[in-house]
Structure formats: structure tokens, C-alpha cells
Amino acid sequence: MAYVSVQTDDFDLNAEVACIRAGNQDIGAVVSFIGTVRDIDGSLRSMTLEHYPGMTEQELERIANEAEKRWPLIGCRIIHRFGTLKPADNIVLVITASRHRSAAFEAADFLMDFLKSNAPFWKKETTAGKEQWVEAKAADEQALERWNS
Amino acid sequence: MIVKYFSWIRENIGQAEETLSLPDTVKTVADLLDYLSKSSEGHAAALDVRGLVRVAVNQIHVQHDHALSADDEIAIFPPVTGG
Secondary structure, three states: OEEEEEEOOOOOHHHHHHHHHOOOOOOOEEEEEEEEOOOOOOOEEEEEEEEOOOHHHHHHHHHHHHHHHHOOEEEEEEEEEOEEEOOOOEEEEEEEEEOOHHHHHHHHHHHHHHHHHHOOEEEEEEEOOEEEEOOOOHHHHHOOHHHOO | OEEEEOHHHHHHHOOOEEEOOOOOOOOEHHHHHHHHHOOOHHHHHHHOOHHHOEEEEOOEEEOOOOEOOOOOEEEEEOOOOOO
């Protein structure tokens, strides 16, 4: 069963890995991905994430359920933050656990691709005196196609 | 019918949510977008580029040809940018 959380609070990678491993001695591989707030040229003051309460949690669960159908996962955790974050803050954590590494690697990759294109979050960047919504990238939509074959 | 707006579509329209009683001629998501576009300049601006308008019905992503029911919860938003 996947664990999904949409929250303002930060998360602790070690604590979350411990949760997924607790009571599961058949796990042979744990893969984690953390997405963070990027400040390429030093101009970013903050990033605010808006989301659609209710749908966000459901959509993350749908994505996690799909991953659990495709790969033999023993554990799956998705934590996504919303609200106002600073450069270098954590945004998203995905952890997958399985007996063998290929399932955990592939499922984590799949989860992030579908999360990027389907989970209802919107980022707004604040730089000195200016606010701007982040535009979606065509590459993110295209990334889904490789999972359709 | 409840219609929710998010991100810059919400900002252009100037409200996060509105409750509407729709005429019988509005049968699909595309019909709704046409109807809303005529209701104010803000709506028209927000929904002008239909290729940037994503819609969820009862919290599930749908295409613009999706058929609507009177008690649906509709959400209208630009392409998502989480992760």
C-alpha cells in the first residue's frame, strides 16, 4: 500500500526510509528521489506551490496504484510540499522499495514522470519585485510516452 | 455546478470558485469553456488559449469533449508544474 502526503512541513529522508523498511525484511532495494527548489542565477527569493486539495491526494494515489500494478513494489511513499518555499528547500520525495533494484529504480522514475504531468500543483517564482508562474515543459509531457509501450 | 479555478487562470478570473446554473445548451467541457469565456473579460482572457486549459471533473482529469452533469465539481487550470 502506497503512502501519500501533501503537506507544508519538510520531510526527513532517513525517517521516511525507515518507515518503508520497518517490518519488511524481504526488501533488497530502496530508491529515493528528492526534488528541490532551484535557483539558477541567485535571483530567486521564494517559490510558492498552489495545489488542488482533495484531487492532489487522489491523483498521487492513482499514480502510486498504477506503479504498484506495473512493478512488484514492497513499499511506495510520495510526499509533496505546498506553500512558500525558499531556494534549496525540499519540494517532493518519492521512495520505492522492492526485492530487486530494477523495479525500485523504474517505479521511482515512472512516479516522477506522472507526478510532473498529472498531479495538480502549480509553481510561482518570486524574484526581486516580480512574481511569475512557472510554465509547463513539453518535455515533461513527452516523458510519459515511453511508459505507454 | 461548482467551478474552481487555479494558478494564473484563477488570478485572471479574479475568484477561486463560483457556483453556476448552466443553460441546457452547455453539454460538454468545451461548451462550458465557451459559455464562461462570454461571462467577463477576465474569463475570456484566462480561457483564451484553449490549448493551455486543463479540466478536471469530480477531481479526475478529462478531455474537452467530456460530457457534464449538473452536480459535477469542475476545476479549470493551466498545465501543472509540480515535482
